[in-house]
Amino acid sequence: MTRRNALLFVTLASLFVFVRPGISAELPERPNFIVVFCDNLGYGDIEPFGSTLHRTPHLNRMATQGRKFTHFCVTAGVCTPSRASLITGCYSQRVGMHRNPRDGHVLRPISPYGLNPDEITIAETLKEQGYATAIIGKWHLGDQPEFLPTRQGFDFFFGVPYSDDMTQTVGQRLGDRLDGKHWPPLPLMENEVVVEAPCDRNGLTKRYTERAMQWIQEHREEPFFLYFPQAMPGSTKTPFSSEAFRGKSKNGPWGDSIEELDWSIGQMMDQLIELGLASKTLVIWTSDNGAPINRDLNDLSRGSNRPLHGRGYTTSEGAFRVPTLMWQPGHVQAGTVCDELVSTMDLLPTFTKLAGGELPQDRTIDGHNIAPLIYSQPDATSPYEAFYYYHQDQLQAVRSGPWKLFLPIDPSAGHPHLRKNAPPQTLLFHLYDDVSCRHNVAAEHPDVVGRLMRLAEAAREDLGDKGRPGKGQRTIGKIDGVPEPQTMTR
Structure with a gap:
C-alpha cells in the first residue's frame, strides 16, 4: 500500500465512525462550498442513478459516503436560464435571463446581453462573508466584459464564456444569423484575458480539474466557494475527453466524457481528504439540465434520463430533474437519500445562511434554505408550495x-x-x-x-407568461455600445 493510499484508508476509516446512516448531523459552521455543474448530463447517466453502461466508481463512493437527492430540479431545460438560477437564486424569468430578442433562449457569442450587474450573485453574498470565490469552467451568462464572472463576484475565472459548441466553424455556417460570421475561435479565458483560441476541447475536463485543485490548494487556509461548471458531456453529438479516457467506455464519446468526469470528482475528493478539508467542505455534484437523448430510446449515445420521461431542452422531468449527490463527511449522512423537491435556486440562500450571512431584503429571491434537508434534520420537508x-x-x-x-x-x-x-x-x-x-x-x-x-x-x-409581463420581473443586462468578440488580440 502506497503512503497516499494508506493516508486515504486511515482518513476514511476515521470518518466512517461519524457518518453512520441514521444519525442526525449538526449544521456545520462556515463550510467551504464546491458545486460541480456538469453540462447536459442525464438523470440515468451515472451508476448511483441507475446507469449500467457507464463506470462511475468515484460517484458511487460519493453516494455511499454522502446523500443522494432524487428530486433535485433545475429551472430550465437549457444552459443560460438554468445557470442564471443557480447564480442568482431566482427563476430566470425573474432576472430576465430566459430569452432575449437577439439570442433566443441561450446567449450566443458577441451578444449585447448578459446577467444584469445589479443582480446579487451567490459569489457576491459569500464574498461579503470573507470567502474566496472562483469559477472554473463554463460561464454562459454574458461574454462582454461587463458581464464576465470577475464583474459578478468571482475573484478568479478560468474557462469558456459560453457553450463549447459555439465555435467559429459553427458561426460560419450560421452566416448573418446571430452574427455567426463574426464568431471568434472558441476562447479559453483566464479572468478577462483570452489565453487560448481555439481552446483544446479534448483537454478541458483534465485542465479544469488540475486548475481547480491548484486553486483549492492555494486557498485551503481560508473559507472558499468554487463553482465548477464542467464542459462535458456538453452540446455536441460527440463529446470530448482526454487521451486517457477516449475510446475506453462502452458508450462511445458520451460515455468517455462521463467516465472522465467521474475521475475528476474522485481526484477532488481525494485532495480534500489529504488536505484535511473533507469535513469542512460541502461538495455538490449535479447537472445544468437533462440529456438531449436520441429518438431511439435504446440508443444511449446522447445520454439517458431513465427512468424519467422526456429529453433535455423541454419541460419534462427528464429535462428539469437532474442527478445530484452531496458529500461532506461527518456532516452529510452517509448512504442516505432525500426524495423531497429542492432546486438549484436553493443554493444561494443555503450557502449564504451557512456562511453566516443574510439574504438581501430589497428584492425577491425564489430559493430557500435547504440546509435542514442536506443535513438530515428531523422532520425537514420541501420548502416549495409550488x-x-x-x-x-x-x-x-x-x-x-x-x-x-x-x-x-x-x-x-x-x-x-x-x-x-x-x-x-x-x-x-x-x-x-x-x-x-x-x-x-x-x-x-x-x-x-x-x-x-x-x-x-x-x-x-x-x-409572467407568454404575452403577459409579470409584476415581479427584473431586467436583463445590456451594454450600450457594440459588443466585441473575445479574441486573443483584444
Whole structure:
C-alpha cells in the first residue's frame, strides 16, 4: 500500500465512525462550498442513478459516503436560464435571463446581453462573508466584459464564456444569423484575458480539474466557494475527453466524457481528504439540465434520463430533474437519500445562511434554505408550495408536492407531451407513483387540478407568461455600445 493510499484508508476509516446512516448531523459552521455543474448530463447517466453502461466508481463512493437527492430540479431545460438560477437564486424569468430578442433562449457569442450587474450573485453574498470565490469552467451568462464572472463576484475565472459548441466553424455556417460570421475561435479565458483560441476541447475536463485543485490548494487556509461548471458531456453529438479516457467506455464519446468526469470528482475528493478539508467542505455534484437523448430510446449515445420521461431542452422531468449527490463527511449522512423537491435556486440562500450571512431584503429571491434537508434534520420537508416549469416565456407546468400539472395551453415548441399547436389538454401526473409520467389522472383528481391551476395563475401574475409581463420581473443586462468578440488580440 502506497503512503497516499494508506493516508486515504486511515482518513476514511476515521470518518466512517461519524457518518453512520441514521444519525442526525449538526449544521456545520462556515463550510467551504464546491458545486460541480456538469453540462447536459442525464438523470440515468451515472451508476448511483441507475446507469449500467457507464463506470462511475468515484460517484458511487460519493453516494455511499454522502446523500443522494432524487428530486433535485433545475429551472430550465437549457444552459443560460438554468445557470442564471443557480447564480442568482431566482427563476430566470425573474432576472430576465430566459430569452432575449437577439439570442433566443441561450446567449450566443458577441451578444449585447448578459446577467444584469445589479443582480446579487451567490459569489457576491459569500464574498461579503470573507470567502474566496472562483469559477472554473463554463460561464454562459454574458461574454462582454461587463458581464464576465470577475464583474459578478468571482475573484478568479478560468474557462469558456459560453457553450463549447459555439465555435467559429459553427458561426460560419450560421452566416448573418446571430452574427455567426463574426464568431471568434472558441476562447479559453483566464479572468478577462483570452489565453487560448481555439481552446483544446479534448483537454478541458483534465485542465479544469488540475486548475481547480491548484486553486483549492492555494486557498485551503481560508473559507472558499468554487463553482465548477464542467464542459462535458456538453452540446455536441460527440463529446470530448482526454487521451486517457477516449475510446475506453462502452458508450462511445458520451460515455468517455462521463467516465472522465467521474475521475475528476474522485481526484477532488481525494485532495480534500489529504488536505484535511473533507469535513469542512460541502461538495455538490449535479447537472445544468437533462440529456438531449436520441429518438431511439435504446440508443444511449446522447445520454439517458431513465427512468424519467422526456429529453433535455423541454419541460419534462427528464429535462428539469437532474442527478445530484452531496458529500461532506461527518456532516452529510452517509448512504442516505432525500426524495423531497429542492432546486438549484436553493443554493444561494443555503450557502449564504451557512456562511453566516443574510439574504438581501430589497428584492425577491425564489430559493430557500435547504440546509435542514442536506443535513438530515428531523422532520425537514420541501420548502416549495409550488414549483414552475417554463419553456422560455411560456408557463407549461406547475408542481406541488407529488403532483405535476401540464396546463391546458396552446403548446409552443419544447412541450414534452404535446406537439406544437396541438389542442390544449390538461395533464396531471403523480411523480412518485408514476415516475415515467405515463398515466394522466387529471379526470380523477379535479380538486388537485383546480388547486394547481390557481398556483399557476399566481406565477403568471408574478413571473409572467407568454404575452403577459409579470409584476415581479427584473431586467436583463445590456451594454450600450457594440459588443466585441473575445479574441486573443483584444
